[in-house]
Amino acid sequence: MTVSAQAATGSKAEITVDYQGQSKTAQLTVKSSLEETIALVNNIPTVTNPADLAVVVNKQRSLPADYVPAGLVEPNVPFPFAGKAEKKLLREPAARALESLFAAAQKDGIQLYGVSGYRSYRTQKALFEGYVKTQGAEHASRYSANPGKSEHQTGLAMDVSGADSRTRLEEPFADTPEGKWLAAHCAEHGFIIRYPKGKEEITGYAYEPWHLRYVGQSMAKEIMEKGISLEEYFQDAVAVQSKP
Numbered sequence: 001m002t003v004s005a006q007a008a009t010g011s012k013a014e015i016t017v018d019y020q021g022q023s024k025t026a027q028l029t030v031k032s033s034l035e036e037t038i039a040l041v042n043n044i045p046t047v048t049n050p051a052d053l054a055v056v057v058n059k060q061r062s063l064p065a066d067y068v069p070a071g072l073v074e075p076n077v078p079f080p081f082a083g084k085a086e087k088k089l090l091r092e093p094a095a096r097a098l099e100s101l102f103a104a105a106q107k108d109g110i111q112l113y114g115v116s117g118y119r120s121y122r123t124q125k126a127l128f129e130g131y132v133k134t135q136g137a138e139h140a141s142r143y144s145a146n147p148g149k150s151e152h153q154t155g156l157a158m159d160v161s162g163a164d165s166r167t168r169l170e171e172p173f174a175d176t177p178e179g180k181w182l183a184a185h186c187a188e189h190g191f192i193i194r195y196p197k198g199k200e201e202i203t204g205y206a207y208e209p210w211h212l213r214y215v216g217q218s219m220a221k222e223i224m225e226k227g228i229s230l231e232e233y234f235q236d237a238v239a240v241q242s243k244p
């Protein structure tokens with residue numbers, strides 16, 4: 001069987017074997033192992049698939065410093081601040097999915113706000129250096145990502161809040177009606193809670209019930225149903241061998 005080279009990460013292929021009146025179907029998920037999507041660039045382990053909707057960026061996997069996602073747009077959702085801003089932007093598929101997520105929330109009486117989406121390498125660098133200056137290097141690396149290591153640079157992540165600013169980007173957001181609704185419904189629109197509770201050792205980040213990451217519906221549903229992190233989703237991926 002051949003899977004198209006254009007097949008999206010997370011898409012499924014079914015293999016059915018019919019033999020002497022018996023039939024057996026096995027499902028195969030298209031995914032590359034994480035080792036296949038990393039290379040050293042200036043001695044920094046850097047992802048080779050920055051534009052993949054399934055890209056895994058974390059403290060061990062940087063984006064290229066010059067990576068700027070194509071097709072950044074402003075989703076038509078409310079933000080708690082006015083005016084044009086880089087952090088309102090998302091890549092097109094993530095922006096459209098965010099609009100459908102927010103519309104579904106509103107139908108259930110839940111009012112959501114976008115807080116922070118795309119962040120360029122340059123912005124992250126300034127932010128991180130600011131933290132180092134005011135709080136010290138140790139604090140900075142615990143609470144902020146080094147430039148290139150923030151998932152916000154992918155244009156696929158959005159921090160979300162409810163109307164109450166006291167729980168904005170704070171862990172108690174998880175227990176608010178908005179936080180509970182998000183955890184229950186984000187996958188239906190292709191989003192995951194990227195930094196789940198109890199997965200700090202794997203993701204490198206404390207629980208962030210407000211940080212949504214777009215990966216597409218089928219992957220999102222599998223990840224949220226299993227209660228795993230994005231890193232764990234790729235753990236059973238089999239490295240593909242090149243044909244001789």
Ligand SMILES: [Zn+2]
Binds near residue numbers: 157211
């Ligand atoms: Zn975030």
